[in-house]
Amino acid sequence: MRVVILGSGRGSNAEAILQAQQAGQLGRARIVQILSDRADAGILLLGARFGVAAEFVDPAPFRTKLESEGEARFIAAVRGCTPDLVVLAGFMRVLKPGFLNAFAGKIINLHPSLLPCFPGLDGIGQAWRRGVKITGCTVHRVTLEVDGGPILDQAAVRVEPEDTLESLTAKVHAAEHALLPAVIARLSEAK
Ligand code: GAR
Numbered sequence: 001m002r003v004v005i006l007g008s009g010r011g012s013n014a015e016a017i018l019q020a021q022q023a024g025q026l027g028r029a030r031i032v033q034i035l036s037d038r039a040d041a042g043i044l045l046l047g048a049r050f051g052v053a054a055e056f057v058d059p060a061p062f063r064t065k066l067e068s069e070g071e072a073r074f075i076a077a078v079r080g081c082t083p084d085l086v087v088l089a090g091f092m093r094v095l096k097p098g099f100l101n102a103f104a105g106k107i108i109n110l111h112p113s114l115l116p117c118f119p120g121l122d123g124i125g126q127a128w129r130r131g132v133k134i135t136g137c138t139v140h141r142v143t144l145e146v147d148g149g150p151i152l153d154q155a156a157v158r159v160e161p162e163d164t165l166e167s168l169t170a171k172v173h174a175a176e177h178a179l180l181p182a183v184i185a186r187l188s189e190a191k
Pocket of ligand 1 (some may be wrong): 010089176
């Protein structure tokens with residue numbers, strides 16, 4: 001199963017996926033490409049470390065969504081990899097029908113809350129400020145509804161009295177690092 005990872009940030013989830021692959025824990029999945037909409041994203045540095053192609057793709061002209069020329073560039077870059085699965089690991093752009101239809105049924109996203117609670121930006125901060133006692137992370141299929149597609153799996157994280165936003169953030173990230181590779185491995189075995 002050929003997998004392309006899209007991310008905008010430091011890439012700790014992409015790193016967890018690549019580590020799982022190195023450890024033989026990613027089933028029949030193989031990471032073939034990392035793409036980022038930010039030239040300075042840490043996720044791109046993983047390419048050299050893990051021997052995977054990693055590239056910046058210009059997302060212009062929009063700031064928070066992927067549409068028109070930027071969308072076309074991403075579609076071409078992803079298509080060139082002939083992926084079976086496109087993994088959004090901290091890709092901070094809203095996808096539009098052009099991209100979604102090009103890879104229909106093949107895109108999954110990681111979100112740092114127990115959806116449908118706290119969709120959108122800063123899922124961990126939203127949960128923290130709301131004072132919930134259990135939060136977590138979700139991997140779901142991507143549809144036009146932002147953070148609204150069918151849920152594939154979730155992991156729960158308890159908010160302890162001694163937690164701070166920082167410690168909660170670390171716990172949710174640790175849960176993500178286990179959940180996302182496990183879902184990819186499972187999808188690869190089901191294929
Ligand atoms: C992760 O916590 C992921 O859930 C979140 O971005 C972070 C990326 O971290 N994604 C979203 O909020 C999407 N709405 P990483 O770059 O270290 O993997």
